[in-house]
Every structure is written in structure tokens, then in C-alpha cells.
Amino acid sequence: MKLEKKELSIMYQRMNEARAFEEKVSYFFARGMVHGTTHLSVGEEGSAVGACMALNDDDLITSTHRGHSQVIGKGIDLNKMMAELLGKYNGYCKGKGGSMHIADVEAGNLGANGVVGGGHGIAVGAAMTQQYQKTGKVVLCFFGDGAANEGSFHEALNLASVWKLPVVFFCENNLYGMSTSIEKHMNITDIADRASSYGIPGYIVDGNDVLEVHKTVSEAVEHCRKGNGPVLVESKTYRWLGHSKSDANVYRTKAEIEAWKEKCPIKRFEDKMIKDKIFTKAQLDKIKKKAYEEIELAVKFAEESPNPPIESLLDDVYA
Amino acid sequence: MKTMTYAEAIREAMSEEMRRDKNIIFMGEDIGIYGGAFGVSVGMFEEFGEERVKDTPISEAVIAGAAAGAAVTGLRPIAELMFMDFSTIAMDSMVNQAAKMRYMFGGKAKVPMVLRMPAGSGAGAAAQHSQSLEAWFCHVPGLKVIAPSTAADAKGLLKAAIRDDNPVIFIEQKLLYRTKFEVPEDEDFIVEIGKADIKREGTDVTVVVYGRMLQRVEAVAEKLAEEGISVEIVDPRTLVPLDKETIIKSVIKTGRAIVINEAVKTGGYAGEISAVITESEAFDYLDAPVIRCAGKDVPIPYNPVLEAACVPSVDDIEAAIRKVLNR
Numbered sequence: 001m002k003l004e005k006k007e008l009s010i011m012y013q014r015m016n017e018a019r020a021f022e023e024k025v026s027y028f029f030a031r032g033m034v035h036g037t038t039h040l041s042v043g044e045e046g047s048a049v050g051a052c053m054a055l056n057d058d059d060l061i062t063s064t065h066r067g068h069s070q071v072i073g074k075g076i077d078l079n080k081m082m083a084e085l086l087g088k089y090n091g092y093c094k095g096k097g098g099s100m101h102i103a104d105v106e107a108g109n110l111g112a113n114g115v116v117g118g119g120h121g122i123a124v125g126a127a128m129t130q131q132y133q134k135t136g137k138v139v140l141c142f143f144g145d146g147a148a149n150e151g152s153f154h155e156a157l158n159l160a161s162v163w164k165l166p167v168v169f170f171c172e173n174n175l176y177g178m179s180t181s182i183e184k185h186m187n188i189t190d191i192a193d194r195a196s197s198y199g200i201p202g203y204i205v206d207g208n209d210v211l212e213v214h215k216t217v218s219e220a221v222e223h224c225r226k227g228n229g230p231v232l233v234e235s236k237t238y239r240w241l242g243h244s245k246s247d248a249n250v251y252r253t254k255a256e257i258e259a260w261k262e263k264c265p266i267k268r269f270e271d272k273m274i275k276d277k278i279f280t281k282a283q284l285d286k287i288k289k290k291a292y293e294e295i296e297l298a299v300k301f302a303e304e305s306p307n308p309p310i311e312s313l314l315d316d317v318y319a
Numbered sequence: 320m321k322t323m324t325y326a327e328a329i330r331e332a333m334s335e336e337m338r339r340d341k342n343i344i345f346m347g348e349d350i351g352i353y354g355g356a357f358g359v360s361v362g363m364f365e366e367f368g369e370e371r372v373k374d375t376p377i378s379e380a381v382i383a384g385a386a387a388g389a390a391v392t393g394l395r396p397i398a399e400l401m402f403m404d405f406s407t408i409a410m411d412s413m414v415n416q417a418a419k420m421r422y423m424f425g426g427k428a429k430v431p432m433v434l435r436m437p438a439g440s441g442a443g444a445a446a447q448h449s450q451s452l453e454a455w456f457c458h459v460p461g462l463k464v465i466a467p468s469t470a471a472d473a474k475g476l477l478k479a480a481i482r483d484d485n486p487v488i489f490i491e492q493k494l495l496y497r498t499k500f501e502v503p504e505d506e507d508f509i510v511e512i513g514k515a516d517i518k519r520e521g522t523d524v525t526v527v528v529y530g531r532m533l534q535r536v537e538a539v540a541e542k543l544a545e546e547g548i549s550v551e552i553v554d555p556r557t558l559v560p561l562d563k564e565t566i567i568k569s570v571i572k573t574g575r576a577i578v579i580n581e582a583v584k585t586g587g588y589a590g591e592i593s594a595v596i597t598e599s600e601a602f603d604y605l606d607a608p609v610i611r612c613a614g615k616d617v618p619i620p621y622n623p624v625l626e627a628a629c630v631p632s633v634d635d636i637e638a639a640i641r642k643v644l645n646r
Contacts, residue, residue, distance in 0.1 A: 060392070094425030103424040110391060111424060115415050121384015122416060128385055129392040132344065132370065152411070155381035162376065316426030317460050319484035 046265025050213030117150030146177025207237030347399030418461030475510030607646030
């Protein structure tokens with residue numbers, strides 16, 4: 001699918017929003033300005049944004065603990081998202097979810113998940129609804145290389161394949177399950193190989209090439225929409241920062257991290273756009289600037305937002 | 320009223336609701352043409368077809384997880400686990416996903432699903448097919464937990480559970496599946512979730528009991544009545560939310576209380592109900608300590624004599640009542 005200039009612009013904008021959002025969040029955490037923990041996806045923006053932009057607006061996603069880029073890729077109100085990070089009452093989850101649980105069910109974001117592999121079953125069920133109600137919508141299920149070793153991965157891919165459910169299982173393989181490298185946690189190199197055991201297509205894509213991710217996921221989405229069942233897409237990428245804020249990065253080398261920074265998905269996109277004369281440097285800079293300004297506005301909105309009233313503590317346990 | 324088995328009542332509840340609402344689907348292992356491991360769903364596949372009565376692989380985690388995902392996106396799934404013991408495999412889906420979504424997302428999700436599962440010993444199925452694990456689910460805010468002890472309650476509460484917008488754990492008694500009961504004929508017969516039922520009125524002692532221990536308590540109460548001992552039996556029916564008011568009122572009236580469940584005693588829900596009584600204003604009316612009469616702290620063994628000895632017998636229940644009365 002050829003992307004129009006407008007879509008390319010949105011793609012670039014969202015990658016930058018994700019980067020700017022996480023740089024800001026990282027700054028907050030480093031200074032103890034927000035509590036809890038967070039899992040940043042800096043370096044993985046091309047993977048998440050490319051995949052989400054292959055969806056229609058009314059398609060659905062399940063996101064992960066490392067989900068900021070994913071939900072921004074889907075398109076989200078940054079103000080409400082930043083407010084949630086700061087635990088505010090007008091955040092997406094009224095301050096009860098935080099970084100790991102950003103959700104916007106109405107808009108098709110069925111939630112980030114604090115449990116590795118926790119979204120697999122939910123994605124399958126959401127796809128059951130689409131199939132049963134014949135909506136034509138597709139579910140994009142994000143997970144990482146670590147989650148590919150959870151039992152829920154097998155149960156979900158097996159069931160989805162048997163029932164031909166419209167799910168794109170999208171694995172962001174960033175080479176480490178927390179500190180454990182993929183060499184130590186699976187006996188294969190390519191997670192996409194697992195697709196063959198479910199009789200479904202498996203693709204491998206360079207996750208730092210947003211355009212390639214978009215192209216591959218678009219094909220996968222088309223396959224699902226035609227009623228041909230699920231697809232497994234493995235996106236090879238890398239997180240520049242630690243697993244969470246407690247991570248001292250002792251399990252990988254500086255050289256390895258630096259080498260991956262050279263493959264920055266945002267920079268690669270910029271180079272390609274300029275080389276192909278689609279955008280000028282000045283045009284791109286303008287979009288980037290706008291993205292960073294949006295984040296500043298989101299911070300302002302979040303900081304000015306109220307904390308949840310203590311009376312809200314017991315709200316919404318039950319419908 | 321009409322006479323039907325506990326299993327038939329459950330089937331009728333599901334079928335009536337599925338006729339009423341096209342968004343209800345039913346999924347589980349061998350529930351289709353086989354009719355379910357205990358025959359609960361016989362004939363449903365034929366009536367509703369494979370789009371709505373869906374045989375799944377043996378995959379409890381995704382059965383429950385997919386039910387949650389389908390529920391949050393607009394269906395009202397009923398999912399069946401073949402034995403409550405296998406709920407261990409579905410635990411993340413229920414505890415971390417279904418139960419949490421609404422609260423964790425700031426009230427912007429609804430998860431209208433029912434997870435049905437047969438519990439209890441007595442079928443000679445040994446340690447991994449006989450447990451009563453309701454306390455685990457009662458410990459998770461966001462879940463409702465129902466444990467009917469008669470066919471009428473099973474029917475009325477299952478219909479209510481299917482119409483409820485929350486994830487409901489529906490615990491069935493496998494030993495009651497073939498027992499016949501009187502059930503109201505009205506299609507709109509619903510038992511409200513969270514309402515206890517006084518199964519027998521009495522004045523001397525309150526016995527709070529749920530599940531298949533009810534029938535044993537009823538037999539003991541009948542026997543003791545001949546001696547002039549008046550037993551009041553309160554069946555909570557719903558464990559979460561618990562109808563504390565009815566229980567407390569009964570204990571205030573009788574001044575004595577026993578709580579009975581089949582599940583192992585340690586960490587069991589009988590302990591919770593007991594604490595509800597002693598923390599309440601009923602404490603001032605108590606003439607004796609509240610006693611739990613519950614299963615032994617042991618895995619369920621295979622040998623029938625050993626198996627029967629694991630759970631409160633009629634004799635155990637009678638002894639417990641006499642103990643409380645003689646304080």
C-alpha cells in the first residue's frame with residue numbers, strides 16, 4: 001500500500017511524539033517526579049507506529065507494558081495520556097492505571113498489560129467479537145520476545161488459527177526479555193518460525209524501518225480482513241534504554257547499544273524522506289517541533305489536572 | 320413449579336438467555352456435540368449451532384482470556400471449565416485481566432462474562448478433579464462469585480449472572496447435577512445476585528451453608544427438629560457480594576452460629592463469613608463462639624472411604640450443631 005504524503009507526515013509526527021513523550025517521562029522518573037515504574041520503548045518507535053498505521057481507525061489493539069509508542073501509534077489524546085502517567089483524575093484511567101495500563105476501549109485500544117502475554121487471550125476474544133458480529137475489523141496484538149515463551153502465546157495462536165480469527169500477532173522482538181537475551185530464552189533465532197506450527201503465515205520485518213513495518217503489517221491486516229485467519233509478524237528492533245527504571249544495563253555492552261542507536265528509526269525515516277525528495281529537512285523539522293510542543297502542552301495539561309479525590313478509591317470495581 | 324435436575328436448570332438458563340440475546344455465546348471444552356463432560360449442554364449445539372456453541376481446544380487460559388476479550392468488545396460470553404481444578408490454568412485471565420479491566424481503566428470497560436465450573440468431591444476423581452477453590456476467587460475484587468445449592472437457585476442466579484455486566488465465577492456442584500428439584504416455570508424467574516436465602520426458619524441456631532453441604536444440613540435440621548431443636552439455615556447463594564445483613568440478622572435472632580463449607584478449612588470462605596458475624600453487632604448476641612465446620616486440610620484422596628472423610632458428614636454437622644448448642 002502506497003502511503004500518501006499526509007500519512008507519511010502523521011507517521012513521522014507520531015514517532016516523534018512517542019520519542020518526545022518518553023524522553024519527558026524518563027526525565028520525570030529520573031527526578032522522582034512521578035512514582036512507580038515505567039518501561040520505555042525509545043528506539044522501537046518505528047515498529048509500533050508502522051504497525052498501528054496499517055490499521056483503520058476503528059480496528060483494535062492490545063498493547064503491552066512497553067506500550068507508549070504503540071498507543072501513540074494508534075492515535076491517542078496525549079493530554080489524557082500524560083495526565084495518566086502523572087496519576088491525575090482526568091487521565092485515561094482516572095489515575096488508577098498509570099504507565100502500564102493506558103487504555104481507551106471506546107477507541108479500540110483494549111489496554112496495555114502489566115502481565116507478559118496477558119493481552120494474547122484478550123486479542124483473541126476481541127477478534128471473536130469481530131468475526132461473530134461480522135464487523136470486518138482486525139485486532140493487532142502487540143507482545144514481546146519474552147511473551148512468546150508464555151503459555152498464553154501458544155493457546156492464543158492455536159485457537160486463533162483454528163477459528164481463523166482476524167488477529168495480527170505482532171511481536172516486537174527487542175532481543176531481551178528483561179535482562180535475558182534471546183539466545184538464552186529460546187532455541188531458535190526467528191520467532192516468526194513458530195507460525196508454521198499453527199499453519200499460519202509468519203513474517204520477519206526490520207522493526208527500525210517504519211515503512212517496511214507498515215507494508216508488512218498492511219499485508220497481514222489484509223489477510224485477516226479477508227477471513228484467512230491470523231498472521232504472526234516478528235519485528236526485529238531494540239530498546240535503547242533499560243527494561244525499567246531499575247535497570248543498570250549490566251547485561252549488554254555500550255557498543256551494542258550504540259550500534260543500535262545508529263539504526264534509529266526516526267533518523268532512518270528522515271534520511272529516506274529527504275533522499276526521495278518527499279519532504280525537505282525544514283518540513284520535517286517543523287513536524288518534529290510540533291510533536292515536541294504537543295508533549296509540552298500535554299505536560300502542562302497533566303500538571304494542572306487534579307489528583308483523583310480519595311472518594312473515588314472504591315469507584316468502578318464493579319459495573 | 321416443575322421438576323428438573325440441577326444440570327437441566329443450568330441448561331435451561333443458558334438456552335433461555337441465548338434465545339433472548341444474540342450477543343450471548345457459549346464456549347468450552349467438549350460442550351458441543353458431546354454435550355459437556357457432565358451433559359449440562361446436551362442439545363444446545365443442535366439448537367444454537369457452532370457459531371454460538373463453540374468447542375475449544377483444551378486451553379483454559381485462552382478460554383477465559385478470550386471470554387474476557389469478547390466481553391469487553393460487546394459479546395456476553397459464557398465459558399465453561401470442565402472442572403474447577405483447571406481454573407488454576409485460567410487464573411491470570413480471571414484475576415489479572417477480567418477482574419481488573421474495569422477498575423484499572425478508570426471505569427471505562429465492562430466485562431460481562433460468566434465462567435462456569437463444577438466443583439466438589441464425592442465422584443471418586445481424586446486430588447485434581449474434586450476441589451472447592453471458591454475462596455481464591457472471593458479474594459479478588461472485581462469478580463462476583465456465585466455458588467448455588469439447588470436447581471432453582473442455579474437457574475435464577477445463572478440468568479442473573481449472564482445479564483450482569485461483571486465477570487462472574489459460577490460454581491456448580493458436580494454431585495448435584497443429576498439431583499431433581501422443584502424449579503419455577505416462569506421464563507423471567509431470576510434470583511438477584513447478592514441475596515441470601517433462608518432455606519429453613521429456626522430459632523435456636525443459625526447454620527450458614529452453601530453448595531452441596533446444604534442438603535446435609537437440611538437432613539440434620541429435620542432430625543434435630545424431632546428433639547425440639549430449631550435450626551435456621553441461611554444459604555448465601557452468592558459469596559461475593561455477600562448478603563451480610565441476612566446472615567447477621569439471623570444470628571442476632573438465634574444467638575448461635577455455625578458456618579459450613581465443603582472446601583478445606585484453612586483460608587476457606589467459612590472463615591470469612593465467621594469473621595463477618597463476629598465483627599458485626601451480632602457479636603453481642605452470641606451465646607457461643609462461631610464454629611466452622613469445613614473440609615479437612617488435605618488433598619482429596621481416591622479411596623471412597625478416605626474421600627468421604629474429607630468433607631463434613633451428616634454426623635460431623637450434627638456434632639457441630641450440638642457443640643454450639645451446649646456451650
